[in-house]
Amino acid sequence: MLEKFQNHLLHNFPFLNGKKLLLATSGGIDSMVMVHLFLQLNYKIAIAHCNFQLRGLESFDDQNFVQDYAAAKDVPVFITQFDAKAFAEDYKLSTQVAARELRYNWFYELLETEKYDYILTAHHADDNLETFLINLSRGTGLDGLTGIPAQNERVMRPLLALSQQEIEKYAELNAVHWREDSSNASDKYLRNQIRHHLLPMFKELNPNFQTSFQKTQRYLQEAASMVEDATIMIYQQVASQEEESIKFDIKQLKKLPNYKSYLYQWLNEFGFTAWDDIYDLVQSQSGKQVFSAEYRLLKDRDFLIVVPLDLEKEKQEYFIEKDQKEVKIPLKLAFHKAATLSSVSNKTIFVDSNKLQYPLVLRHWEEGDQFQPFGMNGKSKKISKLFKDEKLSLLDKENTWLLCSNKSIVWVIGIRQDERFKIENTTQNILKIELEE
Amino acid sequence: MLEKFQNHLLHNFPFLNGKKLLLATSGGIDSMVMVHLFLQLNYKIAIAHCNFQLRGLESFDDQNFVQDYAAAKDVPVFITQFDAKAFAEDYKLSTQVAARELRYNWFYELLETEKYDYILTAHHADDNLETFLINLSRGTGLDGLTGIPAQNERVMRPLLALSQQEIEKYAELNAVHWREDSSNASDKYLRNQIRHHLLPMFKELNPNFQTSFQKTQRYLQEAASMVEDATIMIYQQVASQEEESIKFDIKQLKKLPNYKSYLYQWLNEFGFTAWDDIYDLVQSQSGKQVFSAEYRLLKDRDFLIVVPLDLEKEKQEYFIEKDQKEVKIPLKLAFHKAATLSSVSNKTIFVDSNKLQYPLVLRHWEEGDQFQPFGMNGKSKKISKLFKDEKLSLLDKENTWLLCSNKSIVWVIGIRQDERFKIENTTQNILKIELEE
Incomplete structure (x- = not known):
């Protein structure tokens, strides 16, 4: 059995040899067989164990079991504790999804901080088959039927082609110790139903069901890769x-x-x-x-x-103080005193400085906003109408900034300035405002 | 029930109204319910029944049942008899596949000859589910899991979204007569196993399994359409x-x-x-x-x-008689008497007419063929070597024609002529042969 597992490993995962491997170890039979196998092969391994605190003291017994084992075998061990339940509630996730999220995030972090090459998990063929049937019973898409991948960037699942029976036999023949794996507890009932009732039915219909199923799953994986293309x-x-x-x-x-x-x-x-x-x-x-x-x-x-979504955006307001020379956020504006009026454009306006009330405000358009467009003799126009006339897209509307003095709009920036703040004969101080891009 | 079925039909197959419909009718409950439904709706229907002669006298009883029903209801009826077993043996098919092949071929023929618009079959939701599970048990690809389509060019399956239970209820409430459907006999055992053992298990895991499954199948159909893209x-x-x-x-x-x-x-x-x-x-x-x-x-x-594969191609031989002016098949050659030799090329050669032995033969290259290339002083060369030197692809080699006189090659057409047939000082009759394209 040891030899079979070793050959399987050398043939399918030759690149693992010499690499630094982080073995995800719950303390259950699957992961303890995996650890045993890699120890026998003298690979460079460390053990990583997550305590999700889902079953009180039992969870700590699991942790101690793994810790003691690692110490006895002189293998580096990383342990962490999570409050999976609280995390699940905070993020409205199932406990299982929460645990998976926490576990993999931590593994990836360890890869970085501890300089390991790969994470190894002990998923086996029956995990895949059972997950397939659970998903099928619940209703699923193609992705729910393709199974967990044997290799996926930095996560390797070296036991994935091996059956539970083979793993149990390995454990027995090699006197591997383990603790009952609690990580699948939440769908234990479902898995037991499938293992003891549904699978035997399929095997009665086709004695080679397990092999046929592996082919099916390979075909579905191919289909999924073509869907991705x-x-x-x-x-x-x-x-x-x-x-x-x-x-x-x-x-x-x-x-x-x-x-x-x-x-x-x-x-x-x-x-x-x-x-x-x-x-x-x-x-x-x-x-x-x-x-x-x-x-x-x-x-x-x-x-x-x-x-x-940028929820703050709509309420975003930026203030411009008197004598401030420039604004950099949310867009670039430059303020200069000017002696005379010159080259007005969409990007440059001149206003009567004395008419402004500081601080000026930069904000987005709101329903009901109106102003008096330059050159319209003081007639009011709704900003929404201006936008429509200018054929602005919804996004453009939302991204347009208004320069305001108190409640009045001085400039619909980049589009049109207001009549009320324009330079007149009586103007003493001219302020030139430029939009820079 | 009648109303439900009618609404389903009007909602999902509105375009069938007013069309000429050919209802595939075995005489079983599903097809007899379908016929009943369309008669109630006063659609323009005809009945098509195939007698596959798979169950001796019973098959003829089915045929008589359908025929009598059609006569009683004054519905046009088309009947045919096939020896499905013999067909299956001849073409090395399963009886089921053979029957399907024969059935649909005949239906399509009827559409043409009798000017009908659509073929309708009575497949229902459980057929799809059972086929899914049969295929899954045997091992399959995505196509084995997507189910039979409800609409497919000219074949419509108006009952496909309805369950067997609903069809049985319809039959009961509307006093529909039928005969036990024998067309699925070959996998009756399998279907029964699935119906009575496997399905109840799935329904125990998920009481809404049937609905979930329809969603699953729709997702898989979408995936299949993307695979096709x-x-x-x-x-x-x-x-x-x-x-x-x-x-x-x-x-x-x-x-x-x-x-x-x-x-x-x-x-x-x-x-x-x-x-x-x-x-x-x-x-x-x-x-x-x-x-x-x-x-x-x-x-x-x-x-x-x-x-x-064009198995005859390799043995193809074409004969050219004396005084024949041209050849049109398998390629175009023109034969003319010439006074002198002029503009020799890959496509035009001149030979000494008196050296030829009629009929000339056009044939493909065979292993061992050799000739004496023009200009090589009578040295022999294998045709295979010539092809290699000319860097011909395999297909080009196979498509090259040789013009032969008795056993000797006169011209590797389009490539090289033979030394032995060339014009000499003693030549009295010059024959110009041109390859036209």
Whole structure:
């Protein structure tokens, strides 16, 4: 058995030899067999154990067991404790997802700080099969059926092709000690149902079910890699990146009979979940939006645009004091005293300094804002109307800054200045304000 | 129940109204419910029944049942009889696959000859679920898990979203008569196992399993459509069509880490099955081949080439009689008497007519062929060596024609003429032979 496992390892993971390996070790049979195997082979290993404090004292017994084992074998050991339950509640995650999140984050951190090359976990073939059937029973997409990968950047799963039975046999033949693994406790009932009832049924239908299943999963993994290719190739055809936002060309998109599938693939990553609303957005009028926790998806004429939520942005206000020469954030403005008025443009205005009330304020547009556009003899105009006349996109509107004096708008920056602050014959102090880019 | 079925139909298949529909009717509960439903709705239907003669007299009883029903309801009926077993044996198919092949071929024929718009079959949701689980138990790829489509060009499956239970209830409430459906007999045991043992297990794990499963299958169908997109897009990048053969650029192909998946998708259609040999071909030396029943896959330098098998080609011989002025097949040659020798080229030669023995023969190269190249003072050279020196691809070699007089090669057409037939001082009759393109 030892020999079989060793051969499997040398054949499928030859590159692990000589590398510094961090073995994720719960103390259960799977991980203790993995540790035993790598010790036998004299690989450079360390043990990493997470105590999630999910089962009171038992969790600490697990921790002690692993710690003692490492000491006895003279293997470096890293231990950490997490309050997985609290983390799960804070982030509204299932305990299992929370534990996985905490565990892998810590592993990756250890790789960096302790200079290890790979994390190794002890997942085996039955884990994959059981997860497949759990996901199938709950309803899933292709990704829920492709299984956990044997190799994935810096995480290696050297036992993944081996069955639970083989691992149990190895443990028995090599007198490996372990403690009952509690990490899968939350779906233990489900796994037991599958192991003792569902799997035997499949094996009755096909005595070679396990082998057939591995083929099935390999085919599905191939399909998933092709889905990924398509997702990337179509993205390149219909999407474009602009600073922090991503624009999808709806006209291009709609040429694809299955464009919803692609939208799902792309937008899933941004945490969107309201798929029906998103699919409606494609047909809906400009200006409608759908939100995820950190992004919004905006229908803007012929485009769908993903924009990071910047919740402070709308309330952002910046103050400019008297005699201040320049502003650098949120945009660059320069203030100079001027003797006369010269070359006015969208980017340069001249105002009567004495009419201003300090501090001036830089802020975004709000519903109801109005001003008196320069050259309109004091007629008022709504900022929303100005934006419309200027054919600004929704994003442009939101990104436009207003320079205000008290409640009055002095300048819709880059677009139009206000009549009330203009230079007149009586003006004594001229202030030149320039937008720099 | 009737109302529910009608609404389902009107909502999901509105375009069937007013069309001429051919209802595939075995006489079993599913198809008889379908016929009943469409009769209630006063749609324009006809019944099509295949008697596969798989269960002796019972098959004829089914046929009579359907025929009598159609007569009683005054519905046009088409009946055919197939020897499905013999067909299966002839084509080395399973009886089920043979029956399906025969059935659909006949349906499509009826559409044409009898001017019907659509074929309707009575597949229901449980058929899909059972097929999914059968395929999963046996091992399968994505296509084995996506289910039968509800709409597929000219085949419609209006009951596909409905469960067996609903169909049984409909039959009961509407007093529909039927005969036990024998078409699934061959995997009846398997289906029963699944229906009575496997499905209840899944429903215990998740009471909403049926609904979840329909979602799963929809997601998998979406994935399959994206796989198809990728297959087409990558094909356009690496493949090119040349007359009847398709060339795959191996250098381009190997840039893809998952190129084997694509080769599978493309070559599967040509009936190839020896996948390991095919994947080896990518790395192997030029000249190796893998065969399917009707094609061969040829490694030719940096290309994999799919070529239709033309078994007669190698033995093709064409005869040219004395005084014949031209040849049109397999290539165009023109024969003229000439007074003098002029402008010799790859495409035009002059030979001493008196040295020829008629009929001349046009044939392909065979192993061992040799000739005396013009200008080499009567030295012999193997045709294989000539091809190699000319750097001909395998396909070019096979497509090259030899013009022969008795056993001797007169002209390796388009490449080199033979010394023995050349014009000499003693020549009395000059024959000019031109290759036209």
